[in-house]
Amino acid sequence: MQNILEAIQSGNASSEDFANLELPDHYRAAYVSKDDVDMFEGLTTKEKDPRKSLHVGDVALPELGPGEAYVAVMASAINYNTVWTSIFEPVSTFGFLERYGRVSELTKRHDLPYHVVGSDLSGVVLKTGMGVNNWKPGDEVVAHCLSVDLEGPDGHNDTMLDTEQRIWGFETNFGGLAHIALVKSNQLMPKPDHLTWEEAAAPGLVNATAYRQLVSANGGNMKQGDNVLIWGASGGLGGFATQYVLNGGGTPICVVSNEEKAAIARSMGAELIINRSEEAYKFWNDENTKQDPKEWKRFGAKIRELTGGEDIDIVFEHPGRETFGASVFVTRKGGVITTCASTSGYMHEYDNRYLWMNLKRIISSHFANYRESWEANRLIAQGKIHPTLSQTYTLDEVGQATLDVHKNAHQGKVGVLCLAPEEGLGVRNPEMRAKHEDAINRFRGV
Ligand SMILES: NC(=O)c1ccc[n+]([C@@H]2O[C@H](COP(=O)([O-])OP(=O)(O)OC[C@H]3O[C@@H](n4cnc5c(N)ncnc54)[C@H](OP(=O)(O)O)[C@@H]3O)[C@@H](O)[C@H]2O)c1
Structure with missing residues (x-):
């Protein structure tokens, strides 16, 4: 060579x-x-x-x-x-x-x-x-x-x-x-x-996965002003999703698991950050049984506190089983959850009443x-x-x-x-x- x-x-x-x-x-x-x-x-x-x-x-x-x-x-x-x-x-x-x-x-x-x-x-x-x-x-x-x-x-x-x-x-x-x-x-x-x-x-x-999932008409079709919830905002996908939201005139609400990651999100220009370890959300009562809607509500309240009362237009989903119920819950009426992965497990559970009664949509995205x-x-x-x-x-x-x-x-x-x-x-x-x-x-x- x-x-x-x-x-x-x-x-x-x-x-x-x-x-x-x-x-x-x-x-x-x-x-x-x-x-x-x-x-x-x-x-x-x-x-x-x-x-x-x-x-x-x-x-x-x-x-x-x-x-x-x-x-x-x-x-x-x-x-x-x-x-x-x-x-x-x-x-x-x-x-x-x-x-x-x-x-x-x-x-x-x-x-x-x-x-x-x-x-x-x-x-x-x-x-x-x-x-x-x-x-x-x-x-x-x-x-x-x-x-x-x-x-x-x-x-x-x-x-x-x-x-x-x-x-x-x-x-x-x-x-x-x-x-x-x-x-x-x-x-x-x-x-x-x-x-x-x-x-x-x-x-x-x-980069290409985040672009399709969030920006492309095949995915979230994000527009200026959208509130976008980004799981793992300093990770592989999330590091690009955060940039796309900022570049496209939206507001990223970044979820991360420690202060170092929060600092990275801040340095990209994100202002609304949730440290999920600090907040200690427990969306599942235990790993295999039921989810806890009170925890979805606590998470939603935290988002409203950060946004001044607004809900999420697009959720950038990939953790899967552990977070999906919460993601569906916090999306605004008519909003979308775009998903490309299930890192924490692929058998998702969510309360479908929140989805259909509020005309939310789940959009699948792949590369x-x-x-x-x-x-x-x-x-x-x-x-x-x-x-x-x-x-x-x-x-x-x-x-x-x-x-x-x-x-x-x-x-x-x-x-x-x-x-x-x-x-x-x-x-x-x-x-x-x-x-x-x-x-x-x-x-x-x-
Ligand atoms: N379909 C496709 O085309 C496609 C393309 C790329 C990746 N993927 C899949 O997407 C997933 C993520 O890929 P990636 O490259 O972004 O990985 P990554 O660099 O590991 O980032 C994922 C981030 O998600 C967060 N996270 C992990 N487990 C979580 C949980 N249980 N609850 C909440 N947040 C959690 C972590 O951030 P914090 O710890 O800071 O919260 C982590 O940094 C993988 O499963 C991958 O296979 C799919």
Whole structure:
């Protein structure tokens, strides 16, 4: 890989130079192994340790298919989906790979006894397959994680509805936590040129997800002045949701679990903050029995106290079972709850009387289509939305990086250096960077 890294770092290699680089037949990658899927049997979710299941080693470079590209990965980031893959919950991702492998001769490549994970990257295009016209070797890129085929009619209004829609590096193989990644060329987007490799890689999945869930007409369709309740406001998704609300003229009501996280939300410009640990909400009397509507009311009263009596127009939901009943309750008449996840459990319970009598709506949202991802990345490139990178690990430390996210011991996004030998490289527009330096570094060193 040294020749590839040298070409990238030289700063003057042409597209032809990149096209002529010899590619290795193996590359270094972070992967889980099919032999390990039962390794955590009998342990609780919290006890399952990604450091034991995530391996870093050499894997074979897959064949390059039509419409695809190899990308030399300079940096990647940890997403919660790598937590799920590494603890084999709620299901092992090898089932996804087996199913994908049955689709065609070409997709069989993905069905392997190892799964190279990771759904974000920044890097440089090394080689493109047949039919790729918009990208060429040497292009500096980021990749969004939507993999679609679009052979059938279903995805042609909104590609998220394609019957063969998958999340790259989670439901497909050859993900971004590696030195080389295999992507479809319609996952590629220009790398924001004022950012380092690790800063450019980090927003990807969560930025586009938050954009669709909150801003897009496919999600919350947020408008100026909306009160938006954001769970986990300094986390992966929440760090971007908070920025979108402020950028779009709304009022974020940020829920966080400690004072450090509250300080981050404040530094982004949020004024209305609820520390859920301090308030000690107990929406469930006990984990498996009934919820306590008195606690929903106490939470709603706290929101009114902060907003001067107003209720919530949009709830940005993802914790799921633990919070969903409260989320439905505190939404205003006619408001929406947008949900993309269930971190604390996927069997939700809420009082439907509050929903239907008050004409509230629950809107499901999942990642983002190419257009939405492009718009979200463009806002980063324009310096209107900023990365939320708090810390960076090396590829060899990927297990620890994933454990941090699993334990909710992180802020914003956790980055991973892949080919990049150190942090701080890859900035092509230092003048623009200088204008946004404080905002870019907001989550650093907390
Ligand atoms: N469908 C999609 O396309 C999509 C995309 C991205 C992520 N996701 C899913 O969304 C979830 C969050 O992802 P993320 O990247 O934002 O993760 P993250 O970085 O861990 O942030 C989630 C935040 O939620 C808060 N939280 C966790 N458990 C909670 C609970 N029981 N009650 C209230 N708040 C809780 C925590 O903040 P505090 O401790 O400060 O409250 C945490 O920082 C994951 O399940 C992930 O798989 C789905």
